[in-house]
Amino acid sequence: MGLLDKEFSDGNIVIAKVDDLMNWARLSSIWQLGFGLACCAIEMMATSASHYDFDRFGVIPRNTPRQADAIIISGTVTLKMATRIKRLYEQMPDPKYIISMGSCANCGGPYWEHGYHVLKGIDRVIPVDVYVPGCPPRPEALLEGLLKLQEKIRNESLRKKIA
Amino acid sequence: MKNPEEIFKLLKKEFSEIILDLDKETPTESIILVDPMQITKIGKFLRENEELKFDSLMVLSGVDDANGTKTKDEDGSDMISGGTLSVYYHLHSTVLKHKITLKVSTQRENPQVESVYNVWRTSDWHEREAFDLFGIIFLNHPDLRRILMPYDWEAGYPLRKDYKNPEFYKGMKVPY
Numbered sequence: 395m396g397l398l399d400k401e402f403s404d405g406n407i408v409i410a411k412v413d414d415l416m417n418w419a420r421l422s423s424i425w426q427l428g429f430g431l432a433c434c435a436i437e438m439m440a441t442s443a444s445h446y447d448f449d450r451f452g453v454i455p456r457n458t459p460r461q462a463d464a465i466i467i468s469g470t471v472t473l474k475m476a477t478r479i480k481r482l483y484e485q486m487p488d489p490k491y492i493i494s495m496g497s498c499a500n501c502g503g504p505y506w507e508h509g510y511h512v513l514k515g516i517d518r519v520i521p522v523d524v525y526v527p528g529c530p531p532r533p534e535a536l537l538e539g540l541l542k543l544q545e546k547i548r549n550e551s552l553r554k555k556i557a
Numbered sequence: 558m559k560n561p562e563e564i565f566k567l568l569k570k571e572f573s574e575i576i577l578d579l580d581k582e583t584p585t586e587s588i589i590l591v592d593p594m595q596i597t598k599i600g601k602f603l604r605e606n607e608e609l610k611f612d613s614l615m616v617l618s619g620v621d622d623a624n625g626t627k628t629k630d631e632d633g634s635d636m637i638s639g640g641t642l643s644v645y646y647h648l649h650s651t652v653l654k655h656k657i658t659l660k661v662s663t664q665r666e667n668p669q670v671e672s673v674y675n676v677w678r679t680s681d682w683h684e685r686e687a688f689d690l691f692g693i694i695f696l697n698h699p700d701l702r703r704i705l706m707p708y709d710w711e712a713g714y715p716l717r718k719d720y721k722n723p724e725f726y727k728g729m730k731v732p733y
Contacts, residue, residue: 473707473726473727473729473731474706474707476729477707477727501733502733506733507733510715510720510722510731511705511706511715513729513731514730514731514732514733518729518730519729
């Protein structure tokens, strides 16, 4: 192996498992669908802005579902909107991830009893990877949710999908 | 600037043949009761009269008075038959700085009110909202369809006191 060793030490080569490389690439560039619903969306925008800077985790808004990796369901999902969200989700390419942000998206929130127009939890329509509690959650909480999602992606395998 | 009684007197003089009434019992402000089939005519007068000049419809709201006979149906939920649905018009004159509230009441079983779209263009979406949530039909409205609920919502009018939410909408479970 003398020849190969020499090659490697001369050139800038790093050896890694394909799984690790793919996961590292995916979790470091989660492009989220540019999409907001209610007051949680204001917190999400604050998270994107310079003070909290979502971009340092590789999260940038992408305004087409066809090139997005994740949706952050940031707010109250009405029944009317739920049909649209389902369509957006179906238009996204695999692998795709969902963060459910705030009580409304998690379970209906304050609309759980009398909200005749509210879907009581986005997980009734699309599968959720990470739930972020709060009403609305602070930017720190959303960042924590994103780190949890990254952790989930880090442990994925090409042979077996987890998230 | 005129107070509600002066405005009511002016209306009474102009429309002596139409049933009008002044309700002074409300704790906040006096309300003029109007026939739902005459509201366009009265609205036009209120807007164009030199002494009134009500150029702004601040809000138009529907109300379920729930004053019919209440019965329980087999699953224990309220049913209301008879009684009225009402529409309130809050008017403001930006020129003369006075305000007035109008009210029309219509039958719950066949709730029809004249549209004031041709008097105050603001009423377009307000009337659509009252139609969407209370099922009040505004005659001569140019585009009376639902505005907030989905266009294909078939479960009725959500803000009526005897409204029952459906179990499913397009395969999505609605109750908690």
